[in-house]
Amino acid sequence: MAPDHGQPTELSPPDLAPQVTRLLARHLVAAEFESLPANVRHEGLRTFLNWLGCAVGSARHEAVSIAIDAMAPFSGPAQASILGRSERTDVLHAALINGISSHVFDFDDTHLKTVIHPAGPVASAILALAEYKPVSGRDFLHALILGVDVECRIGNAVYPDHYHVGWHITGTTGVFGAAAAVGKLLGLDEQQMVWALGLAATQPVGLREMFGTMTKSFHPGRAAQNGLTAALLAQRGYTSSEQGIEAKRGWANVTSTHRNYEEITGGLGVRNEILLNSYKPFACGIVIHPAIDGCVQLRNQHGLAAADIVKVELKVHPLVLELTGKKTPKTGLDGKFSVYHSAAVALIDGRAGEPQYSDEKVRDPAVIALRDKVTAEIDPAMPPDAVSVAVTLKDGRVLHLRVDHAIGSVDRPMTDGDLEAKFTDLVLPVHGEAGTAALLKACWDLQTFADAGEIARMARAG
Amino acid sequence: MAPDHGQPTELSPPDLAPQVTRLLARHLVAAEFESLPANVRHEGLRTFLNWLGCAVGSARHEAVSIAIDAMAPFSGPAQASILGRSERTDVLHAALINGISSHVFDFDDTHLKTVIHPAGPVASAILALAEYKPVSGRDFLHALILGVDVECRIGNAVYPDHYHVGWHITGTTGVFGAAAAVGKLLGLDEQQMVWALGLAATQPVGLREMFGTMTKSFHPGRAAQNGLTAALLAQRGYTSSEQGIEAKRGWANVTSTHRNYEEITGGLGVRNEILLNSYKPFACGIVIHPAIDGCVQLRNQHGLAAADIVKVELKVHPLVLELTGKKTPKTGLDGKFSVYHSAAVALIDGRAGEPQYSDEKVRDPAVIALRDKVTAEIDPAMPPDAVSVAVTLKDGRVLHLRVDHAIGSVDRPMTDGDLEAKFTDLVLPVHGEAGTAALLKACWDLQTFADAGEIARMARAG
Numbered sequence: 001m002a003p004d005h006g007q008p009t010e011l012s013p014p015d016l017a018p019q020v021t022r023l024l025a026r027h028l029v030a031a032e033f034e035s036l037p038a039n040v041r042h043e044g045l046r047t048f049l050n051w052l053g054c055a056v057g058s059a060r061h062e063a064v065s066i067a068i069d070a071m072a073p074f075s076g077p078a079q080a081s082i083l084g085r086s087e088r089t090d091v092l093h094a095a096l097i098n099g100i101s102s103h104v105f106d107f108d109d110t111h112l113k114t115v116i117h118p119a120g121p122v123a124s125a126i127l128a129l130a131e132y133k134p135v136s137g138r139d140f141l142h143a144l145i146l147g148v149d150v151e152c153r154i155g156n157a158v159y160p161d162h163y164h165v166g167w168h169i170t171g172t173t174g175v176f177g178a179a180a181a182v183g184k185l186l187g188l189d190e191q192q193m194v195w196a197l198g199l200a201a202t203q204p205v206g207l208r209e210m211f212g213t214m215t216k217s218f219h220p221g222r223a224a225q226n227g228l229t230a231a232l233l234a235q236r237g238y239t240s241s242e243q244g245i246e247a248k249r250g251w252a253n254v255t256s257t258h259r260n261y262e263e264i265t266g267g268l269g270v271r272n273e274i275l276l277n278s279y280k281p282f283a284c285g286i287v288i289h290p291a292i293d294g295c296v297q298l299r300n301q302h303g304l305a306a307a308d309i310v311k312v313e314l315k316v317h318p319l320v321l322e323l324t325g326k327k328t329p330k331t332g333l334d335g336k337f338s339v340y341h342s343a344a345v346a347l348i349d350g351r352a353g354e355p356q357y358s359d360e361k362v363r364d365p366a367v368i369a370l371r372d373k374v375t376a377e378i379d380p381a382m383p384p385d386a387v388s389v390a391v392t393l394k395d396g397r398v399l400h401l402r403v404d405h406a407i408g409s410v411d412r413p414m415t416d417g418d419l420e421a422k423f424t425d426l427v428l429p430v431h432g433e434a435g436t437a438a439l440l441k442a443c444w445d446l447q448t449f450a451d452a453g454e455i456a457r458m459a460r461a462g
Numbered sequence: 463m464a465p466d467h468g469q470p471t472e473l474s475p476p477d478l479a480p481q482v483t484r485l486l487a488r489h490l491v492a493a494e495f496e497s498l499p500a501n502v503r504h505e506g507l508r509t510f511l512n513w514l515g516c517a518v519g520s521a522r523h524e525a526v527s528i529a530i531d532a533m534a535p536f537s538g539p540a541q542a543s544i545l546g547r548s549e550r551t552d553v554l555h556a557a558l559i560n561g562i563s564s565h566v567f568d569f570d571d572t573h574l575k576t577v578i579h580p581a582g583p584v585a586s587a588i589l590a591l592a593e594y595k596p597v598s599g600r601d602f603l604h605a606l607i608l609g610v611d612v613e614c615r616i617g618n619a620v621y622p623d624h625y626h627v628g629w630h631i632t633g634t635t636g637v638f639g640a641a642a643a644v645g646k647l648l649g650l651d652e653q654q655m656v657w658a659l660g661l662a663a664t665q666p667v668g669l670r671e672m673f674g675t676m677t678k679s680f681h682p683g684r685a686a687q688n689g690l691t692a693a694l695l696a697q698r699g700y701t702s703s704e705q706g707i708e709a710k711r712g713w714a715n716v717t718s719t720h721r722n723y724e725e726i727t728g729g730l731g732v733r734n735e736i737l738l739n740s741y742k743p744f745a746c747g748i749v750i751h752p753a754i755d756g757c758v759q760l761r762n763q764h765g766l767a768a769a770d771i772v773k774v775e776l777k778v779h780p781l782v783l784e785l786t787g788k789k790t791p792k793t794g795l796d797g798k799f800s801v802y803h804s805a806a807v808a809l810i811d812g813r814a815g816e817p818q819y820s821d822e823k824v825r826d827p828a829v830i831a832l833r834d835k836v837t838a839e840i841d842p843a844m845p846p847d848a849v850s851v852a853v854t855l856k857d858g859r860v861l862h863l864r865v866d867h868a869i870g871s872v873d874r875p876m877t878d879g880d881l882e883a884k885f886t887d888l889v890l891p892v893h894g895e896a897g898t899a900a901l902l903k904a905c906w907d908l909q910t911f912a913d914a915g916e917i918a919r920m921a922r923a924g
Contacts, residue, residue, distance in 0.1 A: 063700065070698040071691075073594070074552040076536045090536040132535070166711030171664075195677075202633075202669045202677055203684065207703075209711040210664050215702040218695075222665065229533075233680075236532040238525065240677040241669075249628030249671040 020246040020261045021201075024150065025193035027268040028180050033142040040272045041447070044145045049443035050109050050279045050419055051119035052083065055102035056439075056459055057354070057426025059084025063214040064101045067221070071096070080128040080453075081460035084430045088460070091128045092225050095178075099124035099221025103170075104214075105354050106336060107283040107426075111148075111276055112410055114155035114169055115286070118277060120220030121174025122147030122181045125228045130453040135185050137449030145274050147181030152273035154245065156263035158256035163208075167255055171206025171219030176245075178227020179234075186235050198240030199230035201251035212333065279419060281408045282352035284336040288324045290387035290406040291316060291339055291376075295346035298391055298401050306348050306370045308393050314343060315379040315388040325376075335362040344371040347391075353425055385409040430461050482708040482723050483663075486612065487655035489730040490642050495604040502734045503909070506607040511905035512571050512741045512881055513581035514545065517564035518901075518921055519816065519888025521546025525676040526563045529683070533558070542590040542915075543922035546892045550922070553590045554687050557640075561586035561683025565632075566676075567816050568798060569745040569888075573610075573738055574872055576617035576631055577748070580739060582682030583636025584609035584643045587690045592915040597647050599911030607736050609643030614735035616707065618725035620718035625670075629717055633668025633681030638707075640689020641696075648697050660702030661692035663713035674799065741881060743870045744814035746798040750786050752849035752868040753778060753801055753838075757808035760853055760863050768810050768832045770855050776805060776838040777850040783840055797824040806833040809853075815887055847871040892923050 036044075058064065059082065068087060076090030083098050102108050102120045109119050126143050129135075135143075151173040155162075163169050179200035183193050203226040206219035234240065245251050245264070252259045282292050291314050298304060314320075316339065326338040335341040335357045344367050345356040361367060379388070385406045391399045405411040407418075414422070420440060427436040435458075442455050449455065498506075520526065521544065530549060538552030545560050564570050564582045571581050588605050591597075597605075613635040617624075625631050641662035645655050665688040668681035696702065707713050707726070714721045744754045753776050760766060776782075778801065788800040797803040797819045806829050807818040823829060841850070847868045853861045867873040869880075876884070882902060889898040897920075904917050911917065 066698045066700045067695065070694045070700065074538045074541070074554045074694075076538045076552070079536070090538070092536045166716035168664075198672065198675070199677055199680070202630075202672050202681065203667050205665050207664045207706070207711055207713060207716055209703045209706060209709045209713075209716075210660065213660070213701040213703055215661055215664055215700070218661070218700070219664065232532045232536075233529065236528045238528045238532065238677070238680070239675040241671045241675055244669070244671060247671040249669055251669060251671075254628035254669055254671075 018261065018265065019243070020264050021194055021197050021243050023265045023268070025190050025197060028146060028150070028184055028193055029188065029190050031142070031146055031269060033138050035269065036142065036145060040145060040274060041141060043274045043277060044141050045444060045446060046279065046416065046419055047109055047119050047148065047274060047277050048123060048141070048144060048446060049423055049440070051102050051123045052439070052443055052459060053423035053426040054105060054108045055098050056084035056430050058101045058105045059430065059461070061101060061104045063104050063217055064097060067097055067100055080131040081456040083456065083459045084461050086461055091132045092228055094128035095125045095224040095228050096221040098128065099224040100217045103220045104217040105283050106285060107280055107354065109277050109279050110286055111152045111155065111273065112278055112286070113276055114152060114159040115163065116152055116155045116173055117170045117220060118148040118151055118177065120170065121151065121223035121227060122177040124221060124224035125178040126181050126185055127452070127456050129182055129185060129228065131456050133185070134451045134453055137446040137452045139185060140452035141446055143181040143184045145272065146184055147177035148274045148277065149272055150180040151177030152276070153264045157260050158252055158258065161258040162256035165256065166208050167204065168206030168208050168210065168216065168219050171223045172204040172255060174220055174223030175200045175203055175205060175226045175230070178224045179230040182228050182231035183234065186231055188231065188235055192234045194242055195238065195240040196231045196234035198242070198244030199233055199238070200227055201241070201244030203230065204251065204255060212337065276410060278408055278410055279414050281414055281418065281422065283354045283357055284342060284352060285324060287317070287319050287384065288339045288342045289408055290385055290403045291320070291389065292342050292346040292352045293406045294387045294389035294401050294403045295343045296350050297403070298389060298399055299347050299350050302399055304347060304391065306366060309347065309370060309373060310392045310394055312343055312347070312374040313390040314339065314374065314376040315382060316376050317382045317384045317386070318378045318380060319384065321376060321378055329362050332357045332359045332362055339376050340371045340374040341367065343374045385411070480723065480727065481705070482726050483656055483659050483705050485727045485730070487652050487659060490608060490612070490646055490655055491650065491652050493604070493608055493731060495600050497731065498604065498607060502607060502736060503603060505736045505739060506603050507906060507908060508741065508878065508881055509571055509581050509610065509736060509739050510585060510603070510606060510908060511885055511902070513564055513585045514901070514905055514921060515885035515888040516567060516570045517560050518546035518892050520563045520567045521892065521923070523563060523566045525566050525679055526559060529559055529562055542593040543918040545918065545921045546923050548923055553594045554690055556590035557587045557686040557690050558683040560590065561686040562679045565682045566679040567745050568747060569742055569816065571739050571741050572748055573614045573617065573735065574740055574748070575738055576614060576621040577625065578614055578617045578635055579632045579682060580610040580613055580639065582632065583613065583685035583689060584639040586683060586686035587640035588643045588647055589914070589918050591644055591647060591690065593918050595647070596913045596915055599908040599914045601647060602914035603908055605643040605646045607734065608646055609639035610736045610739065611734055612642040613639030614738070615726045619722050620714055620720065623720040624718035627718065628670050629666065630668030630670050630672065630678065630681050633685045634666040634717060636682055636685030637662040637665055637667060637688045637692070640686045641692040644690050644693035645696065648693055650693065650697055654696045656704055657700065657702040658693045658696035660704070660706030661695055661700070662689055663703070663706030665692065666713065666717060674795065738872060740870055740872055741876045741884070743876055743880065743884065745816045745819055746804060746814060747786060749779070749781050749846065750801045750804050751870055752847055752865045753782070753851065754804050754808040754814045755868045756849045756851035756863050756865045757805050758812050759865070760851060760861055761809050761812050764861055766809060766853065768828060771809065771832060771835060772854045772856055774805055774809065774836040775852040776801065776836065777841040777844060778838050779844045779846045779848070780840045780842060781846065783838060791824050794819045794821045794824055801838050802833045802836040803829065805836045847873070
């Protein structure tokens with residue numbers, strides 16, 4: 001019998017943890033928008049735009065509809081918009097739902113260093129809040145950048161151990177990002193911010209076991225909702241630990257076998273993690289992006305048609321087969337875990353957006369025929385953002401291509417134009433041409449808005 | 463760069479985990495109230511009565527008021543009662559708030575084998591639900607017993623490793639108990655129940671670092687709310703893992719270094735963990751109950767007065783000083799972590815209820831004077847529910863007492879009469895004599911209620 005009882009905070013001796021939580025809180029409270037460099041602000045806009053496009057584009061997904069229906073009887077006043085849909089609900093539930101829809105296509109942003117999808121937990125929380133408590137576009141953008149910084153810094157401190165244990169790091173760090181960003185917009189003082197981070201620490205959400213089910217997209221939504229709750233309680237004086245992150249039985253020690261607190265407190269306000277954010281050109285896990293990129297390039301360079309192809313040979317990073325080795329996917333979601341299907345649609349359609357991962361597409365005889373001609377072999381020396389593709393044609397030619405850095409990686413980022421095209425693809429079916437163009441412009445113009453919540457109302461579908 | 467991406471469920475080879483989640487779900491769906499032995503039903507009533515008294519008695523605590531105020535703007539329809547208060551709110555928020563109030567005095571029930579406080583997460587969830595979706599008292603009692611069984615079984619499987627890592631096991635297992643109990647009342651089928659347990663697995667709440675702050679009592683409340691959410695989503699078909707508990711990256715492997723799945727699936731429907739539930743006679747951590755019990759007994763046996771006492775020497779289990787070694791507590795909450803203060807009030811007042819842990823009591827010069835005469839020494843051979851007390855009097859006499867099993871332990875349980883007295887102490891200030899007696903009778907008569915939610919409405923204060 002051990003007691004379920006109080007004890008004083010105790011720091012982990014081997015880590016000699018400084019006051020990580022307090023230093024972070026102090027920085028968040030003091031941070032000023034004016035000191036953000038232009039490239040950081042611009043990356044913030046790219047992050048916001050990409051996130052909004054994903055949320056609107058996925059808003060009709062079954063997981064989103066189910067969550068709305070399940071929560072509706074218990075929801076509060078119509079304070080905030082469900083992006084891409086007609087419903088409005090209370091701030092907490094809007095954060096949950098928009099967080100789900102922004103991730104359900106697996107098409108949102110990625111901090112590759114930690115594989116965190118940073119925007120979902122943060123933007124879903126603050127955009128919902130902004131409709132209840134109006135804030136300027138500049139304050140909104142600042143909170144977004146800070147929230148992303150917080151979650152990625154905390155992720156850096158525990159990655160990869162925390163992820164390898166089995167935590168879905170987007171949800172477990174996202175709650176801190178959401179609490180920090182909401183706390184900034186609420187104007188929390190240092191003590192309140194410390195408590196908000198403590199209340200975030202005690203609510204990690206997300207196991208990797210949930211991948212491949214609707215529950216994966218629940219994680220960023222719930223992280224947004226948990227972070228909001230943390231900040232709202234702290235604002236009223238609900239007390240929490242003073243060292244929620246670094247204490248002996250705090251978040252980092254409990255959820256990870258390794259920690260590097262310097263990643264959290266080093267260069268605060270100088271190093272901005274949002275500069276390492278990246279955006280997916282393809283609607284599937286990042287690990288098969290090089291293969292898709294290579295197939296699309298070969299198709300476009302040589303005007304390939306499926307009928308000309310005898311075989312497709314891929315040499316890939318080991319994780320590709322571990323994670324996406326499904327030879328005969330049955331559903332659209334399965335297809336996202338099949339490098340074979342992905343290569344086939346890349347060669348046939350020249351893209352791998354959400355339509356390439358529909359149930360129909362996965363069952364299309366033409367796709368299946370080409371898919372069965374794709375082989376993938378592990379090359380232990382292949383970097384994770386690289387691939388080698390060889391396509392053998394009926395006329396006997398063999399076309400080779402090596403991708404060193406897949407499109408969308410930090411070394412070969414999507415351009416603003418690429419992001420606009422992706423946004424338009426996602427939003428057009430919901431808002432039509434004029435509405436899509438107006439929403440796109442609003443994202444780029446975020447800093448000029450006196451009321452950032454206006455963008456949420458524009459993104460709502462009538 | 464590792465991919466944040468899907469992978470098939472993989473079982474942990476060393477554990478050879480059977481289908482833990484599915485077997486548990488199957489049992490929950492099939493379980494029938496009629497097959498519960500009378501002693502199990504009676505322990506369910508004792509658990510419910512003790513929980514309700516704690517929730518009503520603590521309802522005016524600052525933590526409860528703050529949580530109500532913070533959540534009020536976002537809350538839904540007035541579906542469910544806040545126990546001991548006038549407010550009504552939506553089911554989800556009522557579960558959160560009642561879960562907080564039931565634990566905020568640290569006076570609720572304890573499954574000593576795992577130090578889980580089982581009632582908070584489960585009863586808070588199902589009583590709130592019962593006001594929205596009426597259920598009979600028998601179905602309610604059944605769901606409570608099943609929910610307690612689920613969380614304690616899952617706790618048994620990972621205790622003590624999971625707790626030693628730093629998880630507040632009440633919150634991390636409570637979410638399963640709440641999901642199971644709510645799922646039973648919603649009539650989930652086996653597949654839905656599997657998903658509900660998966661959605662619970664991905665939302666553990668509670669770090670031990672939060673002990674000593676308001677966030678500790680947030681844990682059972684949030685666990686109740688998370689479990690409710692899990693079951694509500696699963697009911698609508700929100701998919702989740704099929705092996706949320708036992709998969710390689712499922713709950714048990716991620717949150718504990720050791721697992722024994724036999725504890726979860728062995729003797730389902732035969733072994734009822736609620737029979738191991740216990741109830742606190744004193745409003746503080748279980749670890750100092752033997753010392754309080756010993757001091758109360760000596761006081762009553764010898765008619766001791768503080769003025770007669772020269773010194774008080776305790777020989778205690780090692781954890782007593784590790785966890786409750788505060789020599790000079792400053793606040794009521796501090797006092798709960800002071801074996802010295804606790805011994806002093808036990809000798810002066812003959813009890814250690816919530817009034818003995820008020821700020822005033824901790825600062826009372828008479829209490830401080832006696833407190834400073836108390837010493838505590840570790841006896842490595844002392845069992846955790848035992849203590850040795852020696853009181854030296856002014857007349858030179860030394861009174862000795864050894865407690866082998868503190869009152870409230872499994873070996874020396876509180877009687878039904880003890881529980882009634884505790885309930886009355888807690889509820890009287892809120893509901894007065896007639897109201898308290900009626901509510902007490904309602905608890906014992908739970909099985910006769912056609913609508914269990916009626917008890918929540920009785921417990922609401924006008």
